[in-house]
Each structure stands twice: as structure tokens, then as C-alpha cells.
Amino acid sequence: MSSPGSPDRSGDGRWDGEVDVAVVGGGACGVMTALRAARDPDLVVAVFEKSTREGCNAAISSGSLAAGGTRFQAAAGVDDSPQRHADDILRASGDEEWRPVVEALCAVAPELVEWIADTGYPIEVGMDMPRAGMSVPRLHSDVGRLGGGRLMRHLTTLLEAQPHVAYVDEAPVVDLVDDDGVVTGVVVEQNGTLQRIRARAVVLAADGFANDPALVREHLADLGTPFYGGVSTSTGDALAWAVRLGGRLRNMGAGLRSGLVVLDHGTRVSPALPFNGAVLLDVEGRRFVDEESKGYSSMAAVLQQQPRERAVMVWDAVAMAATRNSEMMRDCLAAGAIRDAATLPDLAHTLGVAEDTLARGLEPLPGRRALTAPFHLAWVTHGLLATQGGLVVSPRGEVLDAAGRPVPGLYAGGGTACGLAGPSSDGYSSGNGLLSAFGMGWIVGNALAAARVGT
Ligand SMILES: Cc1cc2nc3c(=O)[nH]c(=O)nc-3n(C[C@H](O)[C@H](O)[C@H](O)COP(=O)(O)OP(=O)(O)OC[C@H]3O[C@@H](n4cnc5c(N)ncnc54)[C@H](O)[C@@H]3O)c2cc1C
Structure with missing residues (x-):
């Protein structure tokens, strides 16, 4: 996939490697996208990760997964459904315009939580984890409550076992490549060298901008000077690239x-x-x-x-x-x-x-x-802890332009996309973060595997 890099981002049109799916960011959304896309053995998938040393928010999170209507809830006598979950989220956020995305994520949440359990991860519903605005116990966690680090180690290990997926660490993506508005690849920096990697689909899974002081000042000035509890890698890298190609930002004042x-x-x-x-x-x-x-x-x-x-x-x-x-x-x-x-x-x-x-x-x-x-x-x-504003996406994870049309070849999920809190941080419901990330990774990865990305 890689050869000695080209000297600049344009690369004079030359490619240094080619994959079917390039995933930008190896956290919750990126790893889930790759795991699901990798079910198609004919797809070559690369996850470019800025730095696992610096880490992702998923790995320092509590690892609480919100899902309505799981077999774990049923076994505990909890009557819940994806619709009830979505309605709870929307009652808190007041963001009815975002209902299609919220409902799409809540619809896949039970399936993905049960799938994680079926891969050998010990999951239970947290009957002792009540949260404001949650009408029934809905947070799922690992038995033992070790948090997101354990979960991400488990999922990354699953990914490493996939023969046609490369998880490339210390390889930040620094730009997108497009051909007249159609995304055709990414520019990756490795060991100080820029490489242009051609891809039929690019998935932005680089989280939000909570560690970019200028963007936080611009969009979240009302927060004052809060303690920052997220990872250093959340610098909003992907937002400007997508905006340049017509992507829109939404609810940027929510965290x-x-x-x-x-x-x-x-x-x-x-x-x-x-x-x-x-x-x-x-x-x-x-x-x-x-x-x-x-x-x-x-x-x-x-x-x-x-x-x-x-x-x-x-x-x-x-x-x-x-x-x-x-x-x-x-x-x-x-x-x-x-x-x-x-x-x-x-x-x-x-x-x-x-x-x-x-x-x-x-x-x-x-x-x-x-x-x-x-x-x-x-x-x-x-x-x-993290930002919740980001790119406008369709319920299928396509990045949308101002006219509501997909930017061809470009998907986004997790903290890079607009989240579920609505316009204000007050609208955040517990579990929204990983729901957006794993949920959209699930949706996009499944679609890419099913469609063989346009071939
Ligand atoms: C302390 C804490 C506790 C939390 N607890 C919960 C919880 O219990 N439940 C819940 O639902 N949510 C929780 N959250 C929120 C949740 O962790 C995030 O919403 C979620 O991890 C976002 O997923 P993501 O895939 O978008 O980003 P991440 O998981 O942060 O992954 C993004 C990855 O992209 C990489 N990256 C960034 N820029 C680039 C680039 N240019 N090129 C390549 N790679 C790049 C980063 O290095 C990182 O590895 C918590 C957050 C924090 C900080």
C-alpha cells in the first residue's frame, strides 16, 4: 500500500497507494467502521490513526453503551425499544430536525451491542446506572466496569485479526484529495513524509475539536475556562477539509x-x-x-x-x-x-x-x-470532555452539502459529525457519544461491505 512518499499534497496526481476504504481515525467510529466493512473479504481497508500513544476518547471513556431493546434488558425485565430511546434523546435535545439520524442510530444500537457481546466481550445492562432523562435502565457496560479502555483493546484486537485491514499508527491524515468535488483519497503523513492514498470511500472518524483552543473559543466561549478531560488528538482536523468540499457544520456550540x-x-x-x-x-x-x-x-x-x-x-x-x-x-x-x-x-x-x-x-x-x-x-x-457539533450527515453517514446532497465518496461519524445533544450542551444524554461513534461506524461499515463501494 505504501511506497516512498510524494513531496507535496498535490503529488502531481501520483498515488502512493490504493485502498477501497480509507478511515481517518482509529477510535470508536473508525474501528467499528473497519470491522464491519472488513466482513467483505474483497475490500481492502486502511485505518490511519494519528497516534495511539496520545489515544482516543473512546479508550478513556467509561465505555457506557446506550441501547434500547437489547436481550440484556429483556433478561433484566426492562421494557425498552429503539423508538423509546430515540424519543428520550430528542426530548433532552429538542433537536427534531435531527430525528432521522437519531432514529437511525438508535435502531442499530441493540444489534451492535449484542454483536460486541457475541464477539466475546462480557456485557451487561447497568441496572445500577440511572441517568437523568433516561426513562429506563439503558446503559450497557462490561461486567467488572473497567471502562472504555478494555472495550477498545478488545475491538482493536478483533481488527488486527482481519487479513485485509491495515491499522496504520502514527499516521495522521492531513488532507483529503478530490477530483472536482468527488473525494478520491487522503494525504497521510508518515515519518515526516506525505503520501497520497487513493480510496473509493473516505470515512472521517477523527472526533471533534475540544482540544483546539481557537475553535473552542470561536464556538464554545460561553463555557468559560473548563477543565479539559478529553484526549489531545481532538483537534478538529477533518472539519475544514470537509467544509472546503461543501460540507456543513451544525450545532457547533454543543459539548x-x-x-x-x-x-x-x-x-x-x-x-x-x-x-x-x-x-x-x-x-x-x-x-x-x-x-x-x-x-x-x-x-x-x-x-x-x-x-x-x-x-x-x-x-x-x-x-x-x-x-x-x-x-x-x-x-x-x-x-x-x-x-x-x-x-x-x-x-x-x-x-x-x-x-x-x-x-x-x-x-x-x-x-x-x-x-x-x-x-x-x-x-x-x-x-x-468532548465537542458535539460537527458535520451534517445523512442517516447513512454521508457528508451532506448545503443543498442536502452527499459529497461523493465522503462519510463521517462519531465526534466529527454533528452529535445528538442538539444546539446546547444541556441536551446531551448519557451514552450519546459512543452511540454516535459505534452506531455510525456500524451503519457506514455495513453499507460499504454490502455495496463494495461502488464497484
Ligand atoms: C472522559 C470521557 C468519558 C466518556 N464516557 C463516555 C461514555 O461512557 N459513554 C459514551 O457514550 N460516551 C462517552 N464519552 C464520549 C465518547 O468517548 C466519544 O463521544 C467517542 O469516543 C467519539 O468517538 P470517535 O470515534 O468520534 O472519536 P475517538 O474515540 O476519540 O477516536 C478518534 C480517533 O481519531 C484520531 N485522529 C484525530 N485526528 C486524526 C487525523 N488527522 N488523522 C488520523 N487520526 C486522527 C484520534 O487520534 C483518535 O484515535 C466520554 C468521553 C470522555 C472524554
Whole structure:
């Protein structure tokens, strides 16, 4: 596939290699696209990955997969469906215009989660993973709750076993090649050399732009100066190339935020804590929000408005027992990010607040359980994990131009495409990120395998 590179991006029309499918980015969307496309043994697929040393968001994610209507839910007595899943997402986002894409992704979600399980990955539905806006338990996770790193290692190992797929690491794509608006390949940089790789289909799976300060300033200035909790590779590389070819950007002001980032540590406490009685208090020990009413992304904006952009989350042994079996709480404990207070006076002393104010702050809201000493606590602030705005795509993953026509040969998924949060970060539902990425990888990869990309 590769030969000594051409000196510049135009390459005087010469190609240095040829594949059927070139995938830009070897994270969640890219690996799934390649795995599904590779079911056609006549397709040659190359995944060009900027750097696995720097990593992808999928590998540092919690690995929670949202899917409605799986056999795991059925076995647990959960009545769910792709339609209910889509309706929940759209209720949170308010983005009805995006319904066809949301419904397409929710439709394939059960199949893809069950397929991952059938490849030997231990999956269960997280009955202990309630989330705001999720009308039934719908997040699926690995048994043992080790997070996205384990999942990505599993999928990448499957990919490596495919004889006609090349996963090329330390090989950032730096541009697209087109012939009068028809995408015909990519320009890849390897060892300081540029190579033009011809491809019948190019899939942009390079995630979003959360680590590009200029783009974040341009589109997400209202977030202030959040802690950044994503990977360094999310620099929005693919967006400008696609826009040059007529692609459109949408919902660029939306992000996946978290209001659960532990100050000075960068770990996150479990989003299930509020559903187990945990309360959020301001710097004076007063409660300021119904913790269950907000998803972790919309909670970020609430914390941003608090004095010193912080709050303390307080919980007890019961809440700890219900949540500690997650990679998030394990990370917090390992980092020393959780402190303890034996009694209410101890807690007031630790927080530097008046005991009577604190006692009022800890009073349970109607229908909620009361916390009992001893207590656990963590100071939390708001963070940005990933962006949710991106390229307008069809429900089949085709990149669309302003007239709604596909840019020939070009597909996008995951964080490179417009996500499911709608115009604001408040509309993000838990599990949307990997649903967009794996879901669109599934859809595009299957279509490429079925169609043999136009041959
Ligand atoms: C801390 C954290 C926790 C999360 N938890 C969850 C969760 O539990 N559930 C959920 O649904 N979502 C979660 N998310 C969101 C989810 O991880 C992302 O939405 C998802 O990984 C996006 O998939 P992707 O394939 O678009 O990008 P990624 O998985 O980030 O992969 C993109 C890949 O593209 C590569 N790349 C970038 N530019 C180039 C280039 N020019 N050339 C070649 N390669 C390139 C990158 O190196 C990277 O490997 C979480 C995110 C974070 C940060």
C-alpha cells in the first residue's frame, strides 16, 4: 500500500497507494467502521490513526453503551425499544430536525451491542446506572466496569485479526484529495513524509475539536475556562477539509460537559451518586439544585454559575456501596480524590461552613433518602470532555452539502459529525457519544461491505 512518499499534497496526481476504504481515525467510529466493512473479504481497508500513544476518547471513556431493546434488558425485565430511546434523546435535545439520524442510530444500537457481546466481550445492562432523562435502565457496560479502555483493546484486537485491514499508527491524515468535488483519497503523513492514498470511500472518524483552543473559543466561549478531560488528538482536523468540499457544520456550540469533575484531581465521581442520595452544596453549605433533575452535562453549566465555579458533593456509605463498582469511583479512590468525615460537625469543620446551614443543606428533598454519617465528600467543578457539533450527515453517514446532497465518496461519524445533544450542551444524554461513534461506524461499515463501494 505504501511506497516512498510524494513531496507535496498535490503529488502531481501520483498515488502512493490504493485502498477501497480509507478511515481517518482509529477510535470508536473508525474501528467499528473497519470491522464491519472488513466482513467483505474483497475490500481492502486502511485505518490511519494519528497516534495511539496520545489515544482516543473512546479508550478513556467509561465505555457506557446506550441501547434500547437489547436481550440484556429483556433478561433484566426492562421494557425498552429503539423508538423509546430515540424519543428520550430528542426530548433532552429538542433537536427534531435531527430525528432521522437519531432514529437511525438508535435502531442499530441493540444489534451492535449484542454483536460486541457475541464477539466475546462480557456485557451487561447497568441496572445500577440511572441517568437523568433516561426513562429506563439503558446503559450497557462490561461486567467488572473497567471502562472504555478494555472495550477498545478488545475491538482493536478483533481488527488486527482481519487479513485485509491495515491499522496504520502514527499516521495522521492531513488532507483529503478530490477530483472536482468527488473525494478520491487522503494525504497521510508518515515519518515526516506525505503520501497520497487513493480510496473509493473516505470515512472521517477523527472526533471533534475540544482540544483546539481557537475553535473552542470561536464556538464554545460561553463555557468559560473548563477543565479539559478529553484526549489531545481532538483537534478538529477533518472539519475544514470537509467544509472546503461543501460540507456543513451544525450545532457547533454543543459539548459533552461534566459537572462531576473533582477539583485538583481531574477524575469524575459517578453520575449515579445523586440517584443514591448524594447532595451538592455551595461553598457556604447550602443546597442549590435538585441533583437528580440534571444530567452531568447540563450540571456543568449550573456549577459554572456557582461562586468559585465549584460545589461539594456529599454522600454516605449506602451511596458509596451502590456506586463504587465503576471505573470512575475506582479512579477517584486511587487518586485520593474522596475525603471522609465521621460526623456532621466533622463535615462542617472540613468544609468550613456553619453546622446548622449544613444540616439544612443535607435535608432530603421530598421522596429522597436522608444521608447518614459517616460522610464522603469531593469538591467538584465543570469540565469539557468532548465537542458535539460537527458535520451534517445523512442517516447513512454521508457528508451532506448545503443543498442536502452527499459529497461523493465522503462519510463521517462519531465526534466529527454533528452529535445528538442538539444546539446546547444541556441536551446531551448519557451514552450519546459512543452511540454516535459505534452506531455510525456500524451503519457506514455495513453499507460499504454490502455495496463494495461502488464497484
Ligand atoms: C472522559 C470521557 C468519558 C466518556 N464516557 C463516555 C461514555 O461512557 N459513554 C459514551 O457514550 N460516551 C462517552 N464519552 C464520549 C465518547 O468517548 C466519544 O463521544 C467517542 O469516543 C467519539 O468517538 P470517535 O470515534 O468520534 O472519536 P475517538 O474515540 O476519540 O477516536 C478518534 C480517533 O481519531 C484520531 N485522529 C484525530 N485526528 C486524526 C487525523 N488527522 N488523522 C488520523 N487520526 C486522527 C484520534 O487520534 C483518535 O484515535 C466520554 C468521553 C470522555 C472524554
